[in-house]
Amino acid sequence: MKRRQFLQAGSVGLAAGLATPAIAQSAPTLRWRLTTTFPKSLDTLYGACEMFSKAIGEMSDQKFQVQVFGPGEIVPPFQVFDAVSTGTVEMGNTASYYFIGKDLAFAFGTAVPFGPNTRQMNAWLTYGGGLDLLNELYKNYNVYGLPFNACYKATNELFTDIAAKNAMFKRLNDSMTAFRNEQYSWHQVCEATYDSYQIRQLSRS
Numbered sequence: 119m120k121r122r123q124f125l126q127a128g129s130v131g132l133a134a135g136l137a138t139p140a141i142a143q144s145a146p147t148l149r150w151r152l153t154t155t156f157p158k159s160l161d162t163l164y165g166a167c168e169m170f171s172k173a174i175g176e177m178s179d180q181k182f183q184v185q186v187f188g189p190g191e192i193v194p195p196f197q198v199f200d201a202v203s204t205g206t207v208e209m210g211n212t213a214s215y216y217f218i219g220k221d222l223a224f225a226f227g228t229a230v231p232f233g234p235n236t237r238q239m240n241a242w243l244t245y246g247g248g249l250d251l252l253n254e255l256y257k258n259y260n261v262y263g264l265p266f267n268a269c270y271k272a273t274n275e276l277f278t279d280i281a282a283k284n285a286m287f288k289r290l291n292d293s294m295t296a297f298r299n300e301q302y303s304w305h306q307v308c309e310a311t312y313d314s315y316q317i318r319q320l321s322r323s
Contacts, residue, residue, distance in 0.1 A: 147180070147181050147182075149183045149184075149185070150182075150183070150184050150185070150207075150208035151185050151187060151207040151209070152171065152184050152185065152186050152209040153186075153187045153188075153191070153192045153193055153201055153207045153209075153210055153211075154186065154187070154188060154189065154195075154198065154211035155189055155195040155196065155198050155211065155212040155213065156188075156189070158188050163211075163267055164186075167211050168186055170266075171183075171184040184209065187207075195212075198212040199212060199214075199216070199217045199259070199261065202261050203259040203260050203261050205260075211267075214226075214227035215227070215228040215229075220259065221255055221258075223255055226248075226252070240265065244265075249263070249264075249265065
C-alpha cells in the first residue's frame with residue numbers, strides 16, 4: 119500500500135474508532151514517528167505537535183500513538199520533508215516554503231509576500247481546493263500534506279518595510295493597521311523567538 123493511501127486509510131480508521139470504541143480496543147496498536155523542524159523552545163509550534171500526539175492517542179484509546187521528535191533527533195530541521203518522502207518517518211511538521219528548491223509552488227503552502235491572511239489561507243485550503251492542488255505536487259514526493267500551524271508575521275513586516283520607502287504604499291498599508299493589530303498578540307506569542315531561530319538555522323545551511 120502506498121504511503122499516501124495508508125495515511126488516508128489511517129485517518130478513516132481513526133474516525134471509525136471514534137464512533138465505535140469497541141473496534142479501537144480490538145485493533146492492533148499503530149505507532150508513528152513525527153519529526154519537526156521547530157525546536158522545543160518554540161512552544162506554540164513544537165508544543166502543537168505534542169498536543170496533536172496527545173489528542174490522537176486519546177481519540178484512539180492509545181491504539182494510534184504518535185511520538186514527537188525535535189530537530190536533530192532523527193534528521194536535521196530542514197530534512198523533515200525528505201524524511202517523510204523516503205519513509206524514514208511517517209509524519210513531519212515543517213513549512214513547505216523551506217523546500218522551494220524542489221518546486222517553487224511549494225511556497226503557496228505557507229505565507230508568501232502579498233499573499234492571503236490566516237482566514238483567507240484556511241478558506242482556500244479547506245474550501246477553495248488549495249489543499250488538493252498542493253497534494254498534487256506533494257504526491258510526486260510520496261507525501262500527503264495537511265494544514266497544521268499558521269504564522270504570517272513575515273508578510274506584515276515586509277509591508278511595513280515597503281511602506282517606509284513608498285508614500286503611496288504607506289497609505290494602503292496604514293489602512294490595514296486595524297486588521298494587523300488584531301493579529302499582533304498572536305505574533306508576539308508565536309513568532310518572536312521563531313524569527314531568531316530561523317535566522318540561526320539558515321546561517322548554518
